Amino acid sequence: NDVSCDVVSYQSNQIYCQTKNAAPHVIISSNGVHPTYGSGFAWSPQFATVQQGAIVEWQWSSSALLTTLAYKVQQAINGYSTTPQTGGFDSGNATASGSFSYQFQNVGTYYYWTPAVDQSGLIVMRGAINVVAAQPRTLTVKVSSGSFTAQSCAFPFPFNSVTYSACTSTNDTQSWCSPTSTYNRQRLYCTPTASVPSSTCGSSSLISPSSCSQTVPSNVLQFLFTPCTIGTVRSISPVYGPAGTSITITGTDFSTTTCENIVLIGSSYKCPITSATSTQITCQIGTSSSLNAKSIQSFNVIRDRQGTLSNDGLIQFQFQAKITNVSPLQGSTAGGTQITITGDGFIPSDTRVIVGSIEYTSFATITYSQIQFITQQPPSDYIDHLIPITILVGENSAICSSVSCNFTWAQSVTPYLVSVNPTSINGPQTLTLMGQNLATSNSITTADIHVTIGGEQCNVTSVSNSSIICDIGNIQVGDYSVVASID
Incomplete structure (x- = not known):
């Protein structure tokens, strides 16, 4: 249906994939129409009802005619108060354009407001999110390749006054099924069911929907997304850091078998776990992770063979690039010194290299772990002074873990x-x-x-x-x- 399953591996008779979050993603925009002030002064929709686990994303921008507006989203204690909810969601400083996301895990009504968006301080915006209990979803599995969709058995189907809910060899030498719910003489030949790949961790435990009074679909082409709780991530600390950072994750129902827990930062980086208890996991970000410090990363814990644990709110991690060494630290006042910066997290397409006010980005050779460039002749007021080296990934500065992240055009070594x-x-x-x-x-x-x-x-x-x-x-x-x- 509408939930993708990312292919991990495939064979001629089997596909192994990992499901995405089946919870809905709701977008609320700032282009709602206020009855007095018009467009851009109300959230749309102003009131939304979502299921547990839904991610709500607020998006805002100022029009060409209203460039002075600035927006933010802050949870309030009720629908008319300006008092922030303790521990509630908050998008931070107001901006002319941007977005903010939050994942709602608990049933209830959440009120939010936007402090005055106009320079006169008169127009505020309000809204509410009503969170209801999550419902199971039974979805039909479909497979496509390019513009082609694979045919599948239509269970149940009738044949000779008998209804079949699985492949049959009746009136044939091979096992077969009908691709339509009404048999029309077309047959699909069934291959033996392939064995489920064994877990690299040796895990055998699966989710038991019966604990939530639910049943696994009898149709072998359907999949049940269940709200049955398999654990919750409560918090992580710290919420930002570079390679080498140890992250402590607190929550419930983690596996005490370390390898049964998977800590996923961003879409693909698996943070190596160093310890695990039922309520706490510690992992340490390695070098060459390919994480991008340009933007904040999603953060999830997965139980092997069971799925992603729920997050208490939208838990995210800001990865930081870092500089570990600069060599040499000084060079000729005539320029021409090749500087080598080593570190981690330098995404070539998103990285800028600046020394003082001189930008070297277009002249630099950049890899994820190294930057090299040749200095120009500097302004006279730079000579014999410590000039800071700034590495930006997106708009975020790399942190300095080197003895010095400055360069000097020094007469003494020229x-x-x-x-x-x-x-x-x-x-x-x-x-x-x-x-x-x-x-x-x-x-x-x-x-x-x-x-x-x-x-x-x-x-x-x-x-x-x-x-x-x-x-x-x-x-x-x-x-x-x-x-x-x-x-």
Whole structure:
């Protein structure tokens, strides 16, 4: 029906998939019409009735004519009060556009309000969510590939005055069924039922709908989404952090067998679990998780072979990118220093690289764990000062876990030349260039030094911190600048 099941694996006679949340997703927008002030001053719908587990999403934006409006959503103690409900939902600071989601797990009426949306402070908006008990849903399983939908048996179906609720070999050499509820001579041949893949954890326990006075559908092509409680996630702490963060999850009916619990952050990252009791799970985010710090991530706990536990409200986690090392921390005032930033969480398409006010994004090579770029010549007021390095993923700054996340264009390490000898030649010649900071590191070799004269390469044969010796061939007559660079 309308609930997708993500394919995990498949064979010619079997598909293994994982169901999505079957609870409805309700959208409430800010484009409702107020009887006095018109469009944009009321929530639509203002009142909504939803089942337990439903996710309600408020969406708002200002029109071109009403650009000064700002919205937020805050739970109130009743339908006319401005007093916030203790522990209730709150979207945060008012903004001109945005959205906020909350998952309702408990039956009851929830009132909310939006403080004055206009600059004059006169127009507030209100609404209410009525949460009723969740009902089981029995849905028919359908399989499609591209524009093709797989045929399926229509149970029950009649044949020769007998009604069949399973495949039969009557009047045939193979097991078959009818694809329609009225037999029309078309037959689908049934393959033996494949065994259910064994759990990697060895789990054997399944949900028992009978505990909620429900029954598994007799139709083998139907699936029961049941509100039977298999556990609840109450809270997580912390609610933000980078790779290496240990998250403590509190709730009910967790499995004490660690591998039977799955902690899912975002759509696909399984946070490695370090400990588990019936009321608390701890997991630690690893490096190279592929989580995106651009946006807040959904957070769910899954019981192996049973499904996703309910969340007490909409529980989310803000993953943070982090910088673990910057090298080098200082370089030439003329620019040309290659900076390498190592860390975690740098999504190439969403990451910006800024040093002071200079943006390097378009010049940087970015992977999930490393950023490299070459510095430009800085403004004069940057020289010999600590200039902050800012890494943004979306609008969120990477946290600094390095000794320093600053860079200095330092005169003390800037290599420079003071003389060349001889100053004139009439053929191939060995030149001696004198200067300072030419080889500040023992790792610098002649291969790291590049000298050109009039565009012609001068082959470097020796280098020290104060001199470079190179051989130049024939060049055209003229006065030329000597240009040197160090990798």
